[in-house]
Amino acid sequence: MSFQPRIIQYAWVVPDLAEAARRWHAATGIGPFLVNRDLKLDEPRYRGAPSATRFSTAVAQHGEVQIELVEQHDDGPSAYRDTVPAGATGFHHVAFIAEDFAADLAHYTGQGFAVAADGLFGPMRYAYVDTSAALGHMIEIVEDKPAIRAFFAAVRKAAERWDRDPATLLRELG
Numbered sequence: 001m002s003f004q005p006r007i008i009q010y011a012w013v014v015p016d017l018a019e020a021a022r023r024w025h026a027a028t029g030i031g032p033f034l035v036n037r038d039l040k041l042d043e044p045r046y047r048g049a050p051s052a053t054r055f056s057t058a059v060a061q062h063g064e065v066q067i068e069l070v071e072q073h074d075d076g077p078s079a080y081r082d083t084v085p086a087g088a089t090g091f092h093h094v095a096f097i098a099e100d101f102a103a104d105l106a107h108y109t110g111q112g113f114a115v116a117a118d119g120l121f122g123p124m125r126y127a128y129v130d131t132s133a134a135l136g137h138m139i140e141i142v143e144d145k146p147a148i149r150a151f152f153a154a155v156r157k158a159a160e161r162w163d164r165d166p167a168t169l170l171r172e173l174g
Helices: 017-028 079-083 101-109 146-161
Strands: 009-013 033-036 042-046 055-062 065-072 090-098 114-121 124-130 138-143 170-172
Touching: 017 033, 017 055, 017 065, 017 170, 033 146, 055 146, 065 079, 065 090, 079 090, 079 114, 079 124, 079 138, 090 101, 101 114, 101 124, 101 138
Parallel strands: 009 065, 033 170, 090 138
Antiparallel strands: 009 090, 033 055, 042 114, 055 065, 114 124, 124 138
16 A cells, blocks of 8 residues: 555745735635644754744635645744745645654655654644655644644634634634
């Protein structure tokens, strides 16, 4: 059986979450965006060294996939800045949920791809694999845990129930 993960998310780095969400809604009708400001990660690393990138995300469901917008708040080196310079908008990664996180990560590192960033988000492991030279973007591997499944279900439910009112386009979480 060949390795073929199911892509569940497409992500862009943007200079301003609110403005990017409004543009996505105007162009595609997508929404609402669930906003996580100043995400707190445990044991974050960038290129193997401890890091402390400050960033926020806005996530919306569009059919079977999520659209994620990422805004970095500092000027430090990061997986985001590796491919998208400050002040610019650019495609950053596709993501998939890994039932066997270690094996899926090894699939990429075994091909010589570097881990650009990794750590824990609560109990869930994540890793950005730098496939940008081969694919033009990174790949995010997200460990399959009940909390991430619940979050993704909440994003989908928000989209299904949304009344398309631009006043409720952005929904702040936590």
